[in-house]
Amino acid sequence: MSGTLIVGGGQAGAQAAFSLREMGYNAKITIVGSEPHPPYQRPPLSKAFLTGSADQESLHFRKPEYYVNLGVDVLCSRRVIDIELGGGATDMAGIARLNDGGVKGFDNLMLAVGGRPRRLDIPGAHLAGVCYLRTIADAVKLLDVLEQGATVVVIGGGFVGLEAAAMARRRNKHVTVVEVGDRLLSRVVASEVSNFLADAHIRRGTNVLLGCGVTAIEGECERVGGVRLSDGTLIPADVVIVGVGMTPRLDLAESLGLETADGIVVDAFARTSDPRIVAAGDCTVMPNPMTGVGLVRLESVQNAVDQAKVAAATIVGRPYAHTSLPWFWSNQGDIKLQMAGLAEGYDQTVLRGSTSSEKFSVFYYKDRRLVAVHAVNRPKDYMLARKALSQGMTVPPEGVADEAALLVPTA
Ligand SMILES: Cc1cc2nc3c(=O)[nH]c(=O)nc-3n(C[C@H](O)[C@H](O)[C@H](O)COP(=O)(O)OP(=O)(O)OC[C@H]3O[C@@H](n4cnc5c(N)ncnc54)[C@H](O)[C@@H]3O)c2cc1C
Incomplete structure (x- = not known):
């Protein structure tokens, strides 16, 4: 068994490896990452790291020994430059060539190649x-x-x-x-x-x-x-x-003849147009997880993590659809913006709290159903609305503006 090759050692690539092991996958897992670091989190790069209050090591998801104990090979500073499918004389699904001359065979392939700044x-x-x-x-x-x-x-x-x-x-x-x-x-x-x-x-x-x-x-x-x-x-x-903004990396997908549309097109099971290959994270566009309609690219930790779990489930043969609620946060100094759902196609917004107090939430509605919430320094509103959205419930717009009113989600 040549196992699973994960191209890209970012949020999605690391999560896929962790999830594969959690799901009982016991064949070889290799992550090839072109950066000289083990997988790390990017959000602090524009936050704590820039004030000097986070060092490089604190960004790593796990220490190198963790991957060793998990039986995951992490090849840093190595780039996959070419992938050949089919296996030819071998029974592998394919082989990948690395920029250092190395060759990796695989049974399963995941693209988690992220993107580069525009x-x-x-x-x-x-x-x-x-x-x-x-x-x-x-x-x-x-x-x-x-x-x-x-x-x-x-x-x-x-x-x-x-x-x-x-x-x-x-x-x-x-x-x-x-x-x-x-x-x-x-x-x-x-x-x-x-x-x-x-x-x-x-x-x-x-x-x-x-x-x-x-x-x-x-x-x-x-x-x-x-x-x-x-x-x-x-x-x-x-x-x-x-x-x-960011441009998704499409070179490998294009060389494999995969469908792309400003992202590698995947279905709700993280399968590319070649169902032997899965992809996850910033490099993908996928059916809107809230409606199933249209293709969206969600550049967020939540999406990279949840979609990587979906990809791992597809690899182990227990597929489930990626329908988890999108959520995101942005800390701009002391301004904490939390977002859940997708504020698209809405026809009504209701403000709760006051912008002048720097503590408020905007509830977004379409046909009177809640589709998203954006909360600034109001974590309770955010948590309530996020829970309601993820349970397929709504928060009636009446009463939202009244800060004294208790918000009660309904079906
Ligand atoms: C500064 C910054 C702040 C952010 N803040 C937030 C935030 O507050 N909240 C939030 O939800 N999200 C935030 N994000 C977004 C979030 O970090 C990304 O959505 C997430 O990292 C995407 O993970 P990924 O694994 O898809 O891609 P990436 O993290 O980009 O990882 C892809 C990796 O693959 C490697 N790679 C590419 N091609 C190859 C190849 N051929 N061979 C080998 N390796 C390859 C790349 O070098 C890269 O290391 C932020 C992003 C940035 C840049």
């Missing part, structure tokens, strides 16, 4: 001082340039950008967030939340510029000096953090 394609994007934030290496580099710089421009007002901006403010940097949309996070949160976040960051000393494109990064002697906006303004900067 790069800016504008003049000056290559200058020293321009940083992205996806890996430990990126975060170490960013910490280093933050040490030396005083003025930070964050391009992109998404979660990673806003979290990094909050951390740079904590380090007393002069921070500007430049967002091309007319409000922050416009695709994922209601305007109440967008407006609150912009105001809250401004209150904490961050300059937030909305509706501003960036045309160039300028500098001298190959070092960044400023960011040129589409209206011609130059914002001085000695550090630029680019947070304009």
Whole structure:
């Protein structure tokens, strides 16, 4: 038995290995990961790590001995460059070639290759001082340039950008967030939340510029000096953090002829268009787990974990559909945003609490049924709504706005 080969040693890859063993899978498991670290968590990279309160080792899910005891081979700093299916003369399902010349046979294959930060394609994007934030290496580099710089421009007002901006403010940097949309996070949160976040960051000393494109990064002697906006303004900067989204890694899937659509297309059982191959995490698009309709990519720890469990169940022959409730959190300094469900296609929002108190929740409804909640510093609302959503229940919109009213989920 050649066992299971997991390509990618991130959240999804590690979870799949743990789940396979929990499900009684006792053949060989190999994780090949291109980074020089054992699997680690990324969320702290834009949070505690940037203030220096988390070190690299604290990010690792498990110590190397844990994998040894579990019988999981973790090959770090190795990249799978080619995969051949079919096995030819052998009875294996396929073989994978690694960049160091190694070859790994497998019976089961899982792609958990994640994605890379979307790069800016504008003049000056290559200058020293321009940083992205996806890996430990990126975060170490960013910490280093933050040490030396005083003025930070964050391009992109998404979660990673806003979290990094909050951390740079904590380090007393002069921070500007430049967002091309007319409000922050416009695709994922209601305007109440967008407006609150912009105001809250401004209150904490961050300059937030909305509706501003960036045309160039300028500098001298190959070092960044400023960011040129589409209206011609130059914002001085000695550090630029680019947070304009992620691009899923599709090269291996495409070379295998798998269906892709801005992500590796998988079904609810984490099977790719070749049912011999499963995939999970940020690299995939899958049926909306709440409705089963349409394809979504959910870039979150919850999804990577739950989908990896589904993939492991498919591998061991006990498949179940991935229908778990999406949830996500974003800590932007002391602003704790918790989100459950998917705020898509809603026709009503109800605010509970007040944005000025910095403690509020927005309940999202479609045809009077709760589809999502976004809670800022209100964990109780979040937990109640998340539980209701995950049990297929709703919270009637009447009464939600009344803070004194007890919220009671109904069928
Ligand atoms: C800065 C930051 C903050 C975040 N904060 C939050 C948060 O607060 N809450 C939340 O829910 N989510 C957060 N996320 C998202 C979350 O971390 C991701 O959704 C999750 O890590 C996805 O896991 P993954 O295993 O799919 O992909 P990844 O973690 O990207 O892992 C994929 C791994 O595969 C490797 N790889 C790729 N190709 C190959 C190959 N050919 N051979 C070998 N290895 C390969 C890559 O190098 C990478 O190490 C954050 C992400 C970032 C970057």
